[in-house]
Amino acid sequence: MHKPIYLTALLWLCISLNCFAKDGYKLWLDYQPIQVPQLKSDVGSLLSGIYFFGENPTYEAIRNELNLASQSMLEKAPVYSKDRLQNTKLWIGTREQLSQVLSLTKQAEIKALGEDGFWRGKVELDGNSFYAIIGNRPVGTLYGTYNWLNSIQSNTFDKSTELADAPKINIRMLNHWDNLDRTVERGYAGFSIWDWHRLPGYIDPRYVDYARANASLGINAVSLTNVNANALIMTTDFMKKAKALADVFRPYGIKVFLTARFSAPMQLEGLKTADPLDPEVIAFWKKKADELYTHIPDFGGFLVKANSEGQPGPHEYGRNHAEGANMLADALAPHGGVLIWRAFVYSHEDEVDRHMQANNEFEPLDGKFKDNVIIQIKNGAIDFQPREPFHPLYGAINETNVGMEFQITQEYLGQATNLVYLAPMWEEVLKTKTYKPSPVSTVGSILEGKETGQKMTLIAGVSNIGTDHNWTGHLFAQSNWFAFGKMAWNPEVTSHEIAEEWTKLTFGLDREVVSKVGEILMESHEAAVDYMTPLGLHHIMGRSHHYGPGPWVMGGRADWTAPYYHQADSLGIGFDRTGEGSGALEQYAPEIVKKWSDPNQIPEKYLLWFHHLPWDFQLKDGNTLWEGIAYHYDRGVKEVREMQATWASLESKIDPEEFDHVKQLLEIQEEEAEWWRNACLLYFQTFSKLPFPDDIEQPEGDLEYYKSLQFPNAPGI
Template sequence: MSRFFAFLLTFALISGSGLALAEDGYRMWLRYDPIENTSLRNDYRSQLRHLVVDSQSPTIDAAVKELRMGLGGLLDRELAERDNLARRGNLVIGTPESSELIASLDLEDRLAQVGPEGFILEETRINRRPATIVAAQSDVGVLYGVYHLLRLLQTGETIDGLNVSSAPKVQHRMVNHWDNLDRLVERGYAGLSLWDWGSLPNHRDPRYTDYARMNASLGINATVINNVNADPRILSDQFLEKVAVLADTFRPYGIKMYLSINFDSPRAFGDLDTADPLDPGVRQWWKDRAEKVYEYIPDFGGFLVKADSEGQPGPHGYGRTHADGANMLAEALEPFGGLVFWRAFVYDPEQEDRFREAYDEFMPLDGKFKDSVILQIKNGPIDFQPREPFSPLFGGLKDTNIMLELQVTQEYFGFSYHLAYQGPLFEEVLQADTYAKGEGSTVGRILGNEVFEYKHTGMAGVINPGTDRNWTGHPFVQSSWYVYGRMAWDYELTSEQIADEWMRMTFSHDRRFLDPVGEIMEISREAGVNYRNPLGLTHLYAQGHHYGPAPWYAEADRLDWTAAYYHRASETGIGFDRTETGSNAVEQYHEPVRELFADLDRVPEDFMLWFHHVDWDHEMESGRTLWEELVHKYYKGVEQVEAMQRKWDQVEGLIDQQRFEHVKALLEIQLRDAIRWRDSCVLYFSSVSGRPIPEQYPQPEHDLEHYKKLERTFYVPDPWHPASRSRALN
């Protein structure tokens, strides 16, 4: 027998045995493997035997394709399609306009309550025959309903007596990419950009469709595909032709295309010698350019703008305001129904306290922006730190449309090397009460338009997936993408609930897996805070790559790019005084939040050093001094990572070996880094305070100078990685 035929026989035997191929994480949470619970699978089979659909459209076709794939995989049986009702097992999808069967149910009032993107899932009877329906006002609502039905099956929920009505609580649910046109991704840790500009528009990579599927399954309805540090060429014919192909791919999945633009584009194109937003020629240039964009993409969503921030051009260069710049762009997009998302991430190097800058700059402009402008505000007042108080612009801006910007890509959380489920962070900010109109004025309710009367609100998540097969580098970064999308749809969902969904859909239903890994996810964010920036410390990172610790970093072109600017440690104490005796940033909050943050005896200890410069001997709730508590937190963070390792080891054999080994190796890296964060910080603060590390803790293996050298040698994980080479910040 030849080697070739021996190979074929071996392959046939392996295939016939049902041996699974290695799981590389590509399918993320849409795996659709057969449901292991035979009884549950048979119940689903009996209820979902036949698909009845009366209409066709690109979006309905996408929904049907997903049902075929999902039900075919989960139920291990091909889905039968019919043009009429069977005796049992009917699944009917559609809108009252596209389906006579849906129209016969008289759902108009109920569908009006869930709106154009909402849906109804229900077990009912049509023409006296049992049916499960996915009904909506629009085709995209049907698609979202299909994904929710599949989610119920994937997570093992019963669909007996199914009766679900669901609508998004937030209007614009967007993902942002920081992808450059050379395919390097700023703050992206999973390979090159997804968008292969060299092969577009000719080649439509199937991965573009899978990207759309993943987002649509969460109800995400918008994407910005390029970096906020924008290359003006994105608006050229060369690139618009390519972008149009991506827009065509995303459209059936309800995802609208937006682009980040460079405010200086009229000059960059060589057409004008100014970008002054009040110059008639500039205004006309943007109108003409907007018209060109819509020629390529008729349903184009609009522009995202980073202006007058970290070297990016903007209206301030011409003595104009943010409102002048944003309104000029809004005027250009207005004939087409486009929107302007204007980032509020600005800070002046001359400002006494970077914390204050965005509020001080935008509050005087409240009410001066056009209705088609939305201010995009980071969750905290600094920059995606592991823990920040909520930005006071939430609850401050009453007459200007707003949206929340969150970060999924782990710029300050260990890149793709550390496990740090972001659900608790997102939940923390969404549930934060601003007291803008009394108790209950949470950030989530403000975004849900339940507090003020905005024309538009939204959420943006910076996701930056790349060409890595598993999309995100670390398998658990997928969970943060997932929780972002689910909370953008419904900010009242808990991070714990969403983690359970994600684990079941991505890994296993086995409680021996769910319990320990659920505990890992629950503590992972707090562990990352503890071994980096406990008790309200912030921005202790090495400059540029933001990976390793450098609490000693005190000299730079700008002081607010140093660690010392934020921690202000001295022989007597540590922390940034933002009370009346300091920068008085607390005045930007409503009462009683203002009073709570300003009172050293009442401020939550998680935020203490955000708002107060505190004596090292200050007594904490634990009875320890501040110095002792700080050391305790750093050591606790390392202990939490060690606990995460032990819990992960428990699940070996319960999931595929490939992903088990990958996460196991990454947890080893995380422990190494956590120890170095701990030792670097406690040694440095010990040297400043003159206080020794208490004897009950293991002493650092090296001296402080050793860890200072690691800032320049060890902590850049990949010196060729764009995030390591780039000095630009987002």
């Protein structure tokens, strides 16, 4: 039965007027109508006469973005000119294409920005002024265009001001932990967006929107598949599928990487070994690399997880990580490919503190890796905990390329039901002083290669993207994708600056909205740490699914149990990693060892990470350790309630669908924060035997009930 004609007409009218409720699909690229008269006039003038200095796929991507932005911001199409001098106001091109109108000084300034850098500002020719967006190559021009559009949406554009920018990190990569069956390990936003079954024949339009979003942040690389790799990705059939994605991403400056399973020679060709020094194995990987580059000429390279959590690697053959990585690097080298080797290695057979194992493996190998190898190191030594001290490998390796691995998906931070803005955590890590290799070194400066001079730099993030229509499950989780891209581009940017920009691009320019959403964002991470793992507690979540509290989890390998990490007993709590304990603290610089060895000097946020202390140990605020733990858990719950109240106050200023979405999830977050508080305090009280402070909300429920909870179908396993 056909729908009435008037309903169809109404539907199309609604589409043309963009009157549907916002659901988050457009991310931060939801170009809203310009409300400021002068800004609208300036932008309208520039978009009424655009000249491109050439044609190529990246310029076509820019043209498409300008079409979309102009229609949405000004409700009219932009105007393009075929003559650079006739009725043109906005010039778009590369430094070489505009060399005739740039002074030698300006050309040198732009050239110094590097291949991804851009400049935008006023240029003059024959007495006429033009606004120009110029890159050293087309993708730099693309980045400059997105930067300009963002400045319009955030009301910071000034046509009389010049702006130049360039990334401080070479490879800015999303790591998808996506499996070939479309499940996503540690994914909480639906299934994988890669439809392997219908590739390469069907190109989902979502792939283009994904590329647009990444390019708008300067993300220039993507690893498509899970680090717990499937060897099938190295077959010709899947290479053709990966090629289809690479073709979509190329105009947006994004290179494709794949995860390589170390045992692939045995699984795909029936070799008896995967020994990296075996000639047949070497030939296998060379052949696979050569074939990949015939399909994807700009293929980025391999990402490898080896000899960790059951993944095969060189240790099975008596070889070390350098020998394993270098074999694969040699296969990629003739094509300019990069081999990224994860430092997340530990063995249940090694009784040494898990915090120490990566350092023990990699520090002795420093300088033995090939030039096209990057060691990808997590931000902390355990596993993406709500808060970790920086990984001691930063500063310990100085003759090998190193890169950062952050986790954008919230495996240990409430998954997609909790609003947790991760940028403050990342900023904390990036700005921490390592004192190695120099007294002024920070994690961020090491990643930029300032002290070591490493030529290949990397910041990677484990993706939080899935098939949910808003991409990330929780609307506010988009801020973490956004913040990751901004920090990968510039590790020195502040989380507050990013929060303000994301809020303006997502919710608009209303001052109250910008202020209050920023307040929610900036308080959310500390709130989560308070109600999950305060004062340096860590790894006390539920087993396998990592959903909710599980400080009682026992059984199996020790370093997958919670008591291994919190060490609670009648005397106190915490993991002693000082010289009198496991000795892990000794892996840091002497300046850190001296300060952090003293429980009265170490930052209290790391206290129980490095010290086992009595329940009556006095904290800086005068409370005992037991009281401090209780106050933190109680405060975390109250902070979530404050977030709820702040969000509720914005109801009249937020799109109804988006408002209700966040409101419901904040209600879930409150319940989960209470669950964490109740379960953890009741459990730890069985050791402390002490009463809870009178002025906190008393934990409710039965500990045995909390212990009995099971979640066999939790997402992301």
